[in-house]
Structures are given as structure tokens and as C-alpha cells.
Amino acid sequence: MFTPVLVLLTIVISVADAYRLPVVVVTSKEDLSVKKQKLEETNGTFEGDILLPPARNRGVVKIGTSVRWPNGIVPYEFATGYTAEQQAAIVSRMRKLESLIAINNVRCIQFRPRVSSDVYYITIRNGEGCSSYVGQNTEFTMERTVTLNYPGCFDDGRTMHEFIHTLGFYHEQSRPDRDAYVEIIWKNIQTNTQSNFQKYDNTAVNTLNTPYDYASIMHYEETAFSINSSPTIKLLQANVKTGQRYKLSPIDIQEIRQFYNCPATGSLLTTAMPTTTIAPSLNPSYYSSQLTINHPKFARNGGFGANYYYENLRLTVPAGGLYTFQCDSYIDSFASLYFTSFNPSNSATNLYWSIDDANSDNWEFKFAINFPSAYTMDFVVTTYSPGVTGPFQIVATGPNKATFNRISSIGNSNNG
Incomplete structure (x- = not known):
């Protein structure tokens, strides 16, 4: 399997098109x-x-x-x-x-x-x-x-x-x-x-x-x-x-x-707005969960020791196109994507790409991937620092609805 090199975007796109590999496009607020x-x-x-x-x-x-x-x-x-x-x-x-x-x-x-x-x-x-x-x-x-x-x-x-x-x-x-x-x-x-x-x-x-x-x-x-x-x-x-x-x-x-002594009954809002604004031409999907002390631990690639709680998800996109992934959380989240499968005993094996985005306006990862066709990858959610727990939500948008299926055995989640 060929591994894409993340250099100038135009070069990466031509390499990915030739070998039918996904292309990562970083989306960071600090880029602006x-x-x-x-x-x-x-x-x-x-x-x-x-x-x-x-x-x-x-x-x-x-x-x-x-x-x-x-x-x-x-x-x-x-x-x-x-x-x-x-x-x-x-x-x-x-x-x-x-x-x-x-x-x-x-x-x-x-x-x-x-x-x-x-x-x-x-x-x-x-x-x-x-x-x-x-x-x-x-x-x-x-x-x-x-x-x-x-x-x-x-x-x-x-x-x-x-x-x-x-x-x-x-x-x-x-x-x-x-x-x-x-x-x-x-x-x-x-x-x-x-x-x-x-x-x-x-x-x-x-x-x-x-x-x-x-x-x-x-x-x-x-x-x-x-x-x-x-x-x-x-x-x-x-x-x-x-x-x-x-x-x-x-x-x-x-x-x-x-x-403002907000009531639980009374006049309804005329229009209910989602917490994340989605362009009407895109198909959003959501995955909500929480890292807890009952989650498995691993040594994150490039991290500080072996005490990182993580949740491993199987990401599937049903067709090619540009998909954006954004994490909503108050913890400093960290994402890693893996070809085929993730091995917690060796977090560098099959690693495609990782993102922290710690220096952006928010503390969560946000990135886009241009998939050449239908694709499946392992999507590991953890944190920048070891031993941190807390809730998170991933919002995925793209031309088709992406799905997340938890592979880790512990943790409560909601995939929609």
C-alpha cells in the first residue's frame, strides 16, 4: 500500500488520484x-x-x-x-x-x-x-x-x-x-x-x-x-x-x-437551530461519547507515556468526496486515522495521520479528507495530555452520510 506524503496540496492531490488514496486537508482556525x-x-x-x-x-x-x-x-x-x-x-x-x-x-x-x-x-x-x-x-x-x-x-x-x-x-x-x-x-x-x-x-x-x-x-x-x-x-x-x-x-x-429564569413550558421558538450549522447541500452525521476511567489506555504515537484513554471507531464513507470532521468538546481532543486497523500495542502501525489543533481558537481537532471512493478507516479519539477524561461529539459532513461504529468495548455513545 502506498502512503501519501503531505506536501503542497496540488502535489498531494495528484499522488492521491494516481493511487486512489484519501487526501487530508487541515482546517484550522489559526490558518486564517x-x-x-x-x-x-x-x-x-x-x-x-x-x-x-x-x-x-x-x-x-x-x-x-x-x-x-x-x-x-x-x-x-x-x-x-x-x-x-x-x-x-x-x-x-x-x-x-x-x-x-x-x-x-x-x-x-x-x-x-x-x-x-x-x-x-x-x-x-x-x-x-x-x-x-x-x-x-x-x-x-x-x-x-x-x-x-x-x-x-x-x-x-x-x-x-x-x-x-x-x-x-x-x-x-x-x-x-x-x-x-x-x-x-x-x-x-x-x-x-x-x-x-x-x-x-x-x-x-x-x-x-x-x-x-x-x-x-x-x-x-x-x-x-x-x-x-x-x-x-x-x-x-x-x-x-x-x-x-x-x-x-x-x-x-x-x-x-x-x-433569565428560563421556563420549561411556554411559547416555542419559531425555528430550532442545531448546535452546529450545516450547509444544506451536506449530509451531517454525529457521534457522541465520553472518555472515562473505564476506557482502555494506550501509548499515543508522539505522546507522553502510556496512560491515554481512547475510543476506537470504524469510520465508513459510502462514496467519494470531501468530508469534514469536527470535534466538539471542552477537553483537548486528539484524533488519529489508521489504514485497515488500529493496534493499541503499537500506535504507529498503519497510522495514516494525526491531528491535535491545540493552537487553534478552540481545543478540538477539525480537518477534511478528500476520499477518492467509498472508504473505511479506523478513527481513534483520545486527548493531547494523558489521563484526561470527558465528553466529546464528532460532527461529520460530506456528500453522503458517514457512519461511526465503536470498536472499543467500553463507553456510552450515540451514533446518528
Whole structure:
């Protein structure tokens, strides 16, 4: 069997076509230079992306009667500067956020176009960086601006991060209990930005009795406001990362539901949005599972020892074409693909390709494979660091529906 060499894409394609082998196409957010920009570190804002009215306390959840939008309804208007397609992209993320927060598809929060009777509403602008005011702020006369730069803020994570500010939430590391979970490295912080790392007490902050959440979409990354790319935030727990702008964590969802007293019965959302947006011409399939201490262990190729929990899946695509595979998880996932079969006693045998994507905006793998025809491979899901457990979901999209069948004997899964 010939093994493809991953060099220039045009060369790889010609080799693969000649020998009928699949071609890997890496899909990493860091491949896009715009994603390397720190668009939540905007000059003239508090904590990099928060607009403050005068004399306002700051915290994780703002305390006060003017914070919540009544009935969870946030009226909005678009300022000039967006195309119709760009406006539609923002609205689709509003719908996605509404769907994530809803219980049993019952509406809890709602973004709707402004009508003439709306006194308080947000104005969405295509300006510098990504920023928002926090909460409704009824005691102030001002334009409640949400700035979403195109294209820099046009991904699910950054857009929803700003809308969560709009709903009344500050950054996670502002919590009064943060020193038990992170250490601020003050010497590495840019001059005149130290105030962005303030910690607030219970008179300014409502944690809603939720645990500290490293995985929150509202948490700073480890090098936020760094003078030298060195960490400004040291994580005091092993095998966690922070600063993702990819998706809401389970605790993010819980907090918004609590803050807005989300009902389990009532008016349904008019359109239920999936957690992952899929182009209508593609056929999605999903595989959900969880790595546990009962899973088998192996020595991952290129890893650090033999204590990696893993789940081995038999991947089958029924016809050729370009298929994309994306992992949704709060753990730092790692994928390996194998010709024919995977041998846990020798993880280098039959290895076709591995991907971590640890340096991208999220911590999960995402890649595409151009299959020349129907194909079967072993797809091993593990983690970057040894001894890590947690849930994961693989979303596969392509011209036909891919299937995953678990070969490992332990673990609960859902293949759909």
C-alpha cells in the first residue's frame, strides 16, 4: 500500500488520484490570519471588549434592576456598514444562541428587530474589534452599541460572546473566587491594562452559585494583554485550557438560564437551530461519547507515556468526496486515522495521520479528507495530555452520510 506524503496540496492531490488514496486537508482556525488578531483587546474599552457607561460597577453578572432585558427580549437594529448576507450571518447566530439557551425549545431569550415603541435596544455596528455594553442599562441615555467587525468577529464564538455581554454578563475571571483557580501574572501584562484583571466581590458580582468555569466562552485566554506573548493567567488546575471562543460551555448555558429564569413550558421558538450549522447541500452525521476511567489506555504515537484513554471507531464513507470532521468538546481532543486497523500495542502501525489543533481558537481537532471512493478507516479519539477524561461529539459532513461504529468495548455513545 502506498502512503501519501503531505506536501503542497496540488502535489498531494495528484499522488492521491494516481493511487486512489484519501487526501487530508487541515482546517484550522489559526490558518486564517484574521483569527490571530486579538479583536477583544480594543483600545478605549474595559476588559478589552466591554463598553462602560459612567460610574458602573463591574462583575461576572451585573447586579441591579436595570440589567436584565424584560422577558429576555433584546430588540436590535443594524447600522449601515453590513451587506444583507453579513446581517443574515449575525441573525443566524442570534437564533443559535436562543436555541442553546431554550429548554425543550421553549423561548427564554429572544433577539428581534426593533420596533418604534422600543425605548431600549442595541445597535449593531461594523466597527473596530468586538465589543458590547453589558446589560440593558435603563438608567443611562446612550446608544447601546454592539460592535462586530467583519470579518474578524464573524464566527459563532466571538459573536455570541458579545451577545452574552449584552445579556448582562462580564468575564469569568472577574469572579471573587478566581484566585483559587487562576493566578494573574502581573509582570507580563501590558502597561495601563492591569485594571482589566481586577477581581470583584459579592457586592458587584453574582456568580449564581455556579462553579468556576475554565471552559467558559467568557473567560480570558492565558496570554490576554501580554507584553511578550508570555502567560498573563496561570491555570492552577492541570489538563485544562481557557479562552476558547468556539461555543458555550454547559455552565455558560446554565448561568444564562438561571439569570433569565428560563421556563420549561411556554411559547416555542419559531425555528430550532442545531448546535452546529450545516450547509444544506451536506449530509451531517454525529457521534457522541465520553472518555472515562473505564476506557482502555494506550501509548499515543508522539505522546507522553502510556496512560491515554481512547475510543476506537470504524469510520465508513459510502462514496467519494470531501468530508469534514469536527470535534466538539471542552477537553483537548486528539484524533488519529489508521489504514485497515488500529493496534493499541503499537500506535504507529498503519497510522495514516494525526491531528491535535491545540493552537487553534478552540481545543478540538477539525480537518477534511478528500476520499477518492467509498472508504473505511479506523478513527481513534483520545486527548493531547494523558489521563484526561470527558465528553466529546464528532460532527461529520460530506456528500453522503458517514457512519461511526465503536470498536472499543467500553463507553456510552450515540451514533446518528
